[in-house]
Amino acid sequence: MIRTFVLLVFLCIVGVFQVESHEVQSVMLGDSVTLDSGVSEVQLKDEIEWRFDNSRIVNAINLGNPKYYDDERFRDRLKLERNGSLTITDTRTTDTGVYKFSTIINNKELLKTFSVTVYAPVPIPVISSVISQCSSSSETSSSPTCVVQCSVMDVFRVNLSWYKGISVLSSISVSDLSISLSLPLEVDYQDNNTYSCVVSNPVSNQSKHVCITDLCRLCTDEVSFCESTEAVIRLAGTALVSLAAAAAFIVLVYDIRSRRTEMERQQTHSAGSDTIKQE
Incomplete structure (x- = not known):
């Protein structure tokens, strides 16, 4: 307890205080998102820094001429607001990650972390x-x-x-x-x-x-259709067999009649020949 009190007194003397917070942000693909610094007023002498996955992306002193880094990833899509907040436009899935804001206000180091996830709109199931x-x-x-x-x-x-x-x-x-x-x-x-x-x-x-x-x-209905189709196929098969049998029967009858006619013709011709010989 005594050591903690002594440490606080020391930090107060040297003017080093740290205030840290964390936020979770979700944004739809293509929309803009503003990461709020939580600072209502930024002193002109304050230095501001934003990092993305531990890489510096924005740095500004007096907010007069902010410097943007990593242009290939965030080219023309970052804007530093007057209170130190960071706006990202036309968000992409590659913007998903951890952003860190830091500045010093009234001898206090302000640290704020944002976990940002960019989501695509869900499809219709x-x-x-x-x-x-x-x-x-x-x-x-x-x-x-x-x-x-x-x-x-x-x-x-x-x-x-x-x-x-x-x-x-x-x-x-x-x-x-x-x-x-x-x-x-x-x-x-x-x-x-x-x-x-x-x-x-x-x-x-x-x-x-x-x-x-x-x-x-x-x-x-599809199952019933399949069953009815099968029945139709069976009926058609039966009809074809019956038709083939009928055709075979007709051919057989025609063949028998043809042979009988031929035999009668031959018998008639033979009888006529015998009569001529007898005369």
């Missing part, structure tokens, strides 16, 4: 039915079930959820990787409730609603 599992019986229910699947492509730091009303039924998240996400949901195919699939990140969200009876009825 796609909902489809898994046809192979339609009208199958689940282990827990004798009622036919349908599996509907919600998917999003190439997403980064998002949350994908199924809702029934305002109740969350299931959810999945992805953090640092840009990947495709899918979240299945198994329901009774006769369920007449409306379900919602929601994809969200800190700056945007999109939802898609689906009526289970509509989506799964399509699946059921």
